[in-house]
Amino acid sequence: MSSDTLVAASAKPMILALLLSGESYGYQILQRVHRVSGGELEWSSAMIYPVLRRLEKEGLIRSDWRVSGENRMRRYYRLTDLGRGESAKEKARWLSVNGALRKAWATAGAEE
Amino acid sequence: MFDLEREIRTWKRELAKNPSLEDSDIAELEAALRDEVADRVRRGAGQEEAFRLARSGMGETKVIGDEFDKVRSPHGFGGALFGNYVRIALRKMRRQKGYSFITVAGLAVGLACCVLMMLWVSDEAGFDRFHADRDSIYRLIAETPNGTGTMRDAHPATPLAPAAKASLPEIQDYCRYRTSSYYGVKSGDKSFPYETVGVADPSFFTFFSFPLIKGDPRTALEGPLSVVLTESLARKLFGDADPLGQPVTIGADAFAVTGIMRDVPRNSHLRFSCVIPIINMHNYHHVDFESWNSKFFAAYVRLAPGADASRASSKLSDLLRTGLDRPDMAIRLQPLEDVHLRSDFAFDSDNVSQGSASTLALFSIAAAAVLLLACINFMNLATARAANRGKEVGLRKVTGARRSDIVRQFLGEAVLQALLGLGLALLLIWAALPLFNDLAGKDLAFARLFRPGLLAIVLGVTIGSGLLAGSFPALRLASFQPASVLKGSFLGGGRDHQAVLRKGLIVFQFALTVFFLIGTLVADKQLRFIRNKNLGVDTHFVVMTMFRSEAHRQAILADPRILRSSWSTPPGGQLRAASDVSWEGKDPDDHTPFLRAAADPDFLEVFRAAMAEGRFFSKDMESDRSDAAVINETAARVLGPASPLGRRLKITAMSDEGQIETSTYTIIGVLRDFHQTTLRQAIEPMVFTWSHSPYINLRIDEARLDETIKFLEREWKAYAPGRPFIYSFIDDKIDSFYNQDRKTRTILSVFAVLALFTACLGLVGLAAFIAEKRTKEIGIRKVLGASARGLVLMQSREFLVWVLAANVLAWPAAYFAAGRWLRGFAYRISPGIGPALLALLFSVLMALLSVTYKAVRAATENPAESLRYE
Incomplete structure (x- = not known):
């Protein structure tokens, strides 16, 4: 469905939002994106890991390697305080865009 | 049978080829892949299908790499870009441990040789520089023609120097000097029998720059029974008491201390622990100070400002000829700074710990040669493996890197490896310095390396060799056409003129090695000849x-x-x-x-x-x-x-x-x-x-x-x-005539071994590379029935031809050089063909050992494996 730019633009708020509920690792984040979008959003590993790197570099998330329940090494990511704040700002930005778009479409519907 | 673990390994190897991916990236991708495979298997898929789907879901490795690159390389920003290059270089080296070891270890050995030599040269060349008048002080050397050449005597006629000062305006001052270790120095109950006693004209302390801590340099040696002690001898004799005026017994006479001087610097050709006036030699040895036939002292003169040294030497020669009535004699003026390194004179035993400029030059050249060999290894391996990095360069070019960016990147990598090599080299030097001091008869300190002047030179040489080693591969890689590289039509490695150049460099490396080997063998043969020669007398026991x-x-x-x-x-x-x-x-x-x-x-x-x-x-x-x-x-x-x-x-x-x-x-x-x-x-x-x-x-x-x-x-x-x-x-005593020669042979043999090591290291790398390139060919040959032995022979033959060619090329140069060295001996061996054959045998054997390991492995691998490869 979605255009690449939209996916790219939404990656950051999406990851921050998913990490609000606690730490997670790359594959799990992919799965949850799949789930919350009802299968509409299909992210690839090629995309998510570079974004995670960038977020970590910006200080929004932090990661460490741990052995998981299945006895495999996994890299877990969690929000920093900075990331929490950024997530709130992102939420406000997207909601305002969302609200604006809704109004725009509603007006368009009335005029049609 | 589908083997998940093997497939994952193959996939990871593929990822590792992408320079944009760090090891931790690959580990994380692997974790995700495994999660997904496990997930799909849980939902009922077969393992093979699960893997296939998961892998394709991940995307092409190139795409993955590009995505990571977007986050990481801030194009156009110099500093970060540089950091990126360093990261890529380090990652490359980690991934190719074998090749990196060969280049870095080779460079380390070469640099260690060079840096050691610099340490040595800087020490040797620094002798006698502390004298304020060093530029106007000369030593007088008497030259007498004899039947075969010229006899050069470090002790000219005793009256010459005073006569010259009295009659020649060019001679401002003079000082005569010799030492004796036969007197012993005593004071009270303290006795030091082995101190070196200097005997000199009273001008000694104004002529040379040996500063006095106590006493007057102009008058300290005026009284016939006065003595000036070095600080450490004074402390040994008198402890903390003031030594001035104290009595000291030297030989049989009682002297009075008139001065204390700082200890003689280590880099002085004159060494002594106290000085007494020259007149005492008349008392002890009945030295005749008036006779022109008397030769007992070294003589130094200081030229007047503006005086011409060659005119002074011809006037001194005239003076000597008149004095001795010998028209064939001459006086040569030897500059003070040449005394340590450029003296080969009779009766020069007071010139302590003499060095030899030619030996120093020989070793410096040898050290530079070993470094050159290491640089060649770098060039050879880097160009040979250029093909593997073609894709990386292509990508960089497509994403907007300029030719100069690429050159800078690869030069930077080479310099980085050279710097790593230097780190390793310093470690090697630190470990080998005691051994080297022993061999060279020196007392060099590791800390000396970190003096700013020397450190700058060391860094300069390191970076220079990095640039030299990296220049050729860098230019070659930068000239890749991205289109052909990315289409896969680019064929790097063993083709055309590149391969010819590579062979040429290998031949050159081995020729140098064989040169050293032959030199060592000839020197060894001559020294054994000397030891076994019947001297005509029996001096044993x-x-x-x-x-x-x-x-x-x-x-x-x-x-x-x-x-x-x-x-x-x-x-x-x-x-x-x-x-x-x-x-x-x-x-x-x-x-x-x-x-x-x-x-x-x-x-x-x-x-x-x-x-x-x-x-x-x-x-x-x-x-x-x-x-x-x-x-x-x-x-x-x-x-x-x-x-x-x-x-x-x-x-x-x-x-x-x-x-x-x-x-x-x-x-x-x-x-x-x-x-x-x-x-x-x-x-x-x-x-x-x-x-x-x-x-x-x-x-x-x-x-x-x-x-x-x-x-x-x-x-x-x-x-x-x-x-x-x-x-x-x-x-x-007789043995000591050849100390310098033995030292030369030993150090030369060390260089020969290091050169051989470095050349073989390069060969190992190249053989591995070629075996890898030919994996498919070897597989097909095996399937078609070739024997393992035949395959090893096929792979080794080429190398052998190069080494043989190197031997043939090295022979004339080695025999010429050996012949010149041997001409310095009136009694000498004829080197014969022996050393050449031994060097040939040795170099071929080492080369074979270097190449066969990889060749045997390639030849004995299961052909199915080698065909699956790629």
Whole structure:
């Protein structure tokens, strides 16, 4: 469905939002994106890991390697305080865009 | 059978080829892949299908890499870009441990050699630089032509320097100098028998720059019994008390301390622990300060400002010729800074720890050669593997990198490896320095390396070699056409002129190695020849020593362990030519020098020398003591074809104690020629008289060697307390002529081994690369029935041809150089074909060992495996 730019633009708020509920690792984040979008959003590993790197570099998330329940090494990511704040700002930005778009479409519907 | 683990390994290897991915990225991708496979299997998929789907879901490795690149490389921003290059370079090296080891280890060995040499050269070249007037101080060297060349004497005529100052405006001042270690220094109950006592003109402390802590440099040596002590000797003698004015016994006389000087710097060719005025040599040795035939001191002059050195030397030569009435003699002015490194003179024993500029040059060249070999390894491996990095370069170009960016990146990588090599090299040097000091006879400190001047040079050489090694691969990689690289039509590696160049470089490497090998082998052969050569006398188990009194002499000679004794100048001792030897009918222009030696009748027995004609001195013939002379066969030939027996010789010569005497002798016998001195020199005419020698030679019982020496030392202490025990084995003395040669051989052999190591390292790398390139070919050949042995042969043959070519190329140069070195010996081997064959055998063997391991592995691998590869 979605255009690449939209996916790219939404990656950051999406990851921050998913990490609000606690730490997670790359594959799990992919799965949850799949789930919350009802299968509409299909992210690839090629995309998510570079974004995670960038977020970590910006200080929004932090990661460490741990052995998981299945006895495999996994890299877990969690929000920093900075990331929490950024997530709130992102939420406000997207909601305002969302609200604006809704109004725009509603007006368009009335005029049609 | 589907093997998940193997598939994952293959996939990871593929990822690892992408330079944008770090190891942690790959690990995380792997974790995700495994999660997804496990997920899909749980939902009922087969393992193979799950893997296939998961992998394709991940995307192409190139795409993955690009995504990571977007986050990481901030294009156009220099600093971050540089950091990125460093990261990529380090990652590359981690992924290719073998190749990185070869390049970095090779560079480390080469750099270690070079840096060690720099350390050495900087130390050697720094000698005597601390004298304020170093640029106007010269040493006087007397040159006398002899039959074959020129005899150069570090002790010119004693009156020359004062006469020059008195009559030549060019000579501003002079100072004469020599040392003695025979006196011993005492004060009260403290006794130091082995201190080196300097004997010098009173101008010493104003002429040279040895600063006095106490006392007046202008007057300290004015009184005949004054002495200036070095700080450390003063402390040993007097502790913290003020030493000025204190009495010190040197030899038999009481001196008074008139000055304290700072210790002599390590890099001074003059070494001593105290200085007394020159006039004492008249008292001890009856040195004749007026006679032009007297040669007892080194002489230094300081030229007046603006004076021309060559004019001064010709005026000095005139002065000497007039004084001696010898028109063939000359004086050469040796600059002070040349004394340490460029002296090869007779009677130069006061020039302590002499170096050799040519040896230094030889070793520096050898060290640079090893570094060059390491740089070649780098170039060879980097260009050979360029193909593997073609994709990376293509991508960079597509994403907007300019040619200069690419060149900078690869040069940077090379420099980075060189710097890593330097780190390793410093470690090597730190570990090897004690050994090197031992070999070179030096006392170099590791910390010296970190002096700013030297450090700058070391870094310069390191970065320079990085740039040299990286230049060629960098330019080549930068010239890749991205389109052809990305389409896959680019074929790197073993094609066309690149391969030719690579072979050329390998041949060059091995040629250098073979050159060193042959040099080492020839030097070894010559030194063994010297050791085994019959010198014409038997010097084994003969000890030279001195007696302090008649009672001392009797106590020793009565002992049964002393088999025989002879008062004489021993073989190996340095002999001075007589000032003049003449006989009836001698051509007045004939100035052939005759070495003058003292011997008593026992000389023949102690040294087991043989007569050619006539008889030796006899205790039964009282007239032999004053009237008889024995000459050697070479001298007899100078006298003419008739038998020399009964002819009269008039000899003017300086005695061992410095007196000039003229006497006439009758020749009573001819000794068979023996080698008095080094085999570098031809046997010279010699004349023996039964005269006094202060040295006694003892032939001792070889079965009781150690206890005899202990006995001698005990007796010495009893009869000469506080004086140094002077003794030496004649064999050691003769052996010491070749110390420098042995040192050269040893260090050369170390370089040969390092060169061979570096060249073989390169070969290992290249063989591995070629085996990898040919994996498919080898697989197909095996399927078609080729044997493992045949395949190994096929792979090794090419290398062997290169090494053979290298040998053939190296032979002429090596034999030319060896021949030149050998010409320095009057008695020498002919090197023969042996060293060349040995070097050939050795280099081929090492080359084979280097290439076969990889070749055998490639040839014995399951063909199915090698065909699956790629």
